[in-house]
Amino acid sequence: MxxxxxxxxxxxxxxxxxxxxxxxAMGIIYKEGKEQPMSDVQGFVVDDKGNIIIGDGFYQIIQVYDKEGRFVTGWQPKTYGGSFQLFLGENGTIIIEPSRSAETLYYNLNGVAITNKEIKIATNNLSNQKHYTLKGGMFFPKISKEENGHTKVVVAQNLLQNLLKAxxxxxxxxxxxxxxxxxxxxxxxxxxxxxxxxxx
Missing domain, CATH: 1.20.58 (Methane Monooxygenase Hydroxylase; Chain G, domain 1)
Structure with missing residues (x-):
């Protein structure tokens, strides 16, 4: 015993x-625009071009993948270290509502802040992603897509990224x-x- x-x-x-x-390790390794391990996914949206935008609460980052699941870019929104909600706005704008601020944030796909506060949540905010599912929980998150009766993993990270994340x-x-x-x-x-x- x-x-x-x-x-x-x-x-x-x-x-x-x-x-x-x-x-x-992640504090040392991570650089703006480089892919970071996913942990505590806050949500994701899919735009009209099939780009998948994922919000990570633990590392406070947004990561963008193309329709084939290839990493495009990543950036840190001003979320004040708290959780946040992620929406798709008109013209592909990314809308973020931080829990620690009353301010709604607007960004383009590359993480450049948009000053136009009149942008609304797109009517297709959910319809674009209805065939996509987030699975794997906090430890091995991945996004799958239902296509022609088959399930295809679109976004998944490699073993090193899964081991390094916290x-x-x-x-x-x-x-x-x-x-x-x-x-x-x-x-x-x-x-x-x-x-x-x-x-x-």
Whole structure:
């Protein structure tokens, strides 16, 4: 039993270390316009040309892929570090509503801010993406498309990107393992101490 406790505590430590290493690694590796691992996807939209625009809440970025799933560009909107909603506006404008600001943000496909505040959400905002589905959750998110009765994965990331990203549940799982099994050992020591005092 002690060996199992040690192994699980070790796993907890490794998960926490992995979490922080991945955060630091992405801070060093990531450059504007380069593809970044997807984690905590806030949503996605598909424009009239089939471009897939994905909003990532964890890294606070927007990533654009063409209709074949090839990465086009990526950029960071001004979301103040919070969650956000993503919509497709008229003429392919990307509309972002941050949870930490009352300001609605407007960008073109390349991440250039648009000052025209009269742009409305496109009537085809949802119709373009009705054949697309986000699957894989936080750990291995991917976007699939239903086409001619078949499901095709359009956007998926490679193994390195999946390993480098920081799915923050790892931090919680690691902390839980450390606290739970640490508490178990503490309780065991207390009982042993009480038993010795009782015997005396």
């Amino acid at each position: 002690k060996l199992i406790f040690k192994i699980l505590k070790g796993i907890g430590v490794l998960l926490i270390i992995y979490q922080f290493v991945s955060w630091m 799915p923050f549940p790892f931090l919680g799982i690691g902390a839980f393992l450390l606290l739970f099994f640490g508490a178990q050992e503490t309780m065991k020591k207390i009982k042993e101490f009480e038993k010795k005092n009782t015997e005396k």
